[in-house]
Amino acid sequence: MWHSSMADVHTRIMKKNYDPVPQWWFYSLLILIIGLALLTFLLGIGLALLFTLPIGVITATTNQQQGLNVITELIIGYMYPGKPLANVAFKTYGYISMSQAIMFLQDFKLGHYMKIPPKSMFIVQLVGTIVASSVYFATSWWLLTTVKYICDPSKLPEGSPWTCPGDDVFYNASIIWGVVGPQRMFGNLGLYSKINYFFLLGIIAPLPIWFLSRRFPERKWIRLINMPILISGPGGMPPTRAVNYNMWFAVGIFCNFVVYRKFKGWWARHNYILSAGLDAGVAFMAILCYFFLQIKDINGPQWWGTDADDHCPLAGCPTAPGVKVDGCPVVN
Template identity: 50%
Template sequence: MKNYKQVPEWWFLVLLAVSVVVSLVMSFVWKETVQLPWWGLLFAFVLSFIVTLPVGVIQATTNQQPGFDIIAQFLIGYILPGKPIANLLFKIYGRISTVHALSFLSDLKLGHYMKIPPRCMYTAQLVGTLVAGIVNLAVAWWMLENIENICDVESRNPNSPWTCPKYRVTFDASVIWGLIGPRRLFGPGGLYRNLMWLFLVGALLPFPICSMSKIFPDKKWIPLINMPVITYGFAGMPPATPTNIASWLITGGIFNYFVFKYHKRWWQKYNYVLSAALDAGTAFMGVLLFFALQNPKHELKWWGTELDHCPLATCPIAPGIHVEGCPVF
C-alpha cells in the first residue's frame, strides 16, 4: 500500500466545507420549508463531530454501533417544539452523518485489506454517494408524483404493494419528537416523565463495573463487561411480542450458554459460523415466506402467529379515554 499515493487531507476538508456551505444555504433559502435555522445545523454538526469518535471506538472493538438518534431528536425537540421537519433534518445531520462516516471508514478499511489504491476508494465513494443520492431522489420524486396516495393506507388502492412501513415510522417519529415534542411527554406532568431517570441510570452503570475491576484485579472477566454493549443489545431484539422474545432468548441466550458450557471448544471454533447461519436462515425464511404465503395471499392462523394473546394490548393508555371493554387510566 505504500506504493500508492495517499488521499490528501485537504480533499476531505474541501468536501466538508462544501457540504457545510450547501447545507447552510439551504437553511437560509428554504427557511420556512426546512424549519431548521442555521444555528440548528451547526449544533447538529458539532454533535456529530463529538459523538463519531466514541461510537467508532465501540464499533471497532465490539462490532456494535450504539445509536443516539433518539437523543438527537430529544434535544432538538426541546429546543424547537412543534417543528417536525426540523426534527428530522437535525436527526439526519446529527446522527446519520455519524452512521455514514463510520460506514465510509469501514469501506476504507476493506479497501486497505484488498490493496485498493486510496485515491480510487475516495473517488468510488464520492461518485457512488452522488449517484445514489440523485437516483434515490429522482425515483422518490417520480413515485410521489405518479402514484396517487402511495403511502396513505386508507385512501390508496388496497391491492397496492406499497405500504411504506419505514416511512410511516419516520413520520411517527417526527410527530412524537417534533410536532408534539418531548416536553409534553417527558417533562413535568408528562405521562412518561419517570423514564427520564433512566438517563442517569445509564450514565452510572459503568462505574460499578470499573470499581469491581479495581477491587478484584485478579478477576480478568470483570473488565470485559461492557455496559454500553449490553444495554444496546436490547435494541436488536425483534418486535416485542412474547413469541418473538421467547425464540430470541432461547436461541441467543440459553442455547449459546449450554453450548459454551459443555462444548466450549466447538463454540469457540464455530460461533461465527453459527451466527452467520442463523442470519442467513432468517433471511432465507423471510424470502420463502413472502413468496410462498404473503404474496399469494395465503394466511395462516395459529397460536404462534397471534400477536401477544392479550385482548387488552390494543387498549389506549392515555388518561381519561373511554373504550368499551378497556380500563380507563
C-alpha cells in the first residue's frame, strides 16, 4: 500500500507548504465547459419547450400553426454570424422539434375523438417515427450514392427529377441568416432595421382586442378575433399564390355558413375528422398524381393559378447598380 512517506521530496515539500487544488474546481470547470458547448442545443430545445404550449393553444383554437423559424434563425444568426450549418441545426432543434410536438398532439387529439387508447396511439406514433426516419435515411443515402450530380441542375441531364427544389428553402435560409447574418440585414449594419418594430407591434396587437372584449362583454364576436392568425395568415400568400387561399376560403365559408348552421350537432362531432380526412386526401392525391402523371412527365392541364408565370416580369431583374439586362431597368 502506498504511504505518504514513499512520496518524493518534491511532493512532500508541496504538500507541506501549499494546499492542493480542490476536486470540485475541476468538476465545476468541466460542467461549465460542457454547458457552454451545449448552450446552442439547450437554447434551441428551451425555445421549443417555451413556445409549444402557447402555439399549441393557438393551433388547437384556430387550426393554424405559427412558426418559430424566423425567431430561431434570428437568434442563432446574432450568436454565431457566418455559421450556416449552426443556423440550420439550431433551427431544426428550436423550430422543427416544436412543430413535430404539436403534430403529435394533433394525433392524440384526433385519437381522443375517435376513442383510441392513448397507449396504443403512443406506440403507433413511436413505431411510425422509427419506420419513417429509417426509410427517409435509407432513401437519402441511396440517392446520394447512386444519383450522380444530385441536386445540381446544371450538370444533371435534361428532365431529371433529382433537382432537390425543396432543399433550396433550408439552403437559402442558411445563407441569409447564417452567412450574411441578421445584423447585416436587420441590425445596425443593414437597411431594414425598422422592421424590428414589428416585433413590438405583434406583442401589443392583441391588447386592443382584449380591452374591447372586456369593455363590451355582450359582443361575443369580439373574442373570436385572433390577431396572431390575422397577422401571420397572409404571410404564406407570396410563395403559395392566391389560388391556395381561394380554396381555403371556399371550404371554410361552405363549412361555416352551410354545414355548421344546418347540421350544428353533426359538425360538433365530426369537424376534426373531416379536417383529418381532407388532409389525408390531399396527401394521397399528391402521391397518386406523382406516380400516375408526373413520373411520366404528364403535368396536367394549365388553368388559372397553376401557371408558373407570376405576372411579375421585373422579379428576375438585377438590383445591383449599373447592371444591364435586356428588358430590365438599370438601377443607378
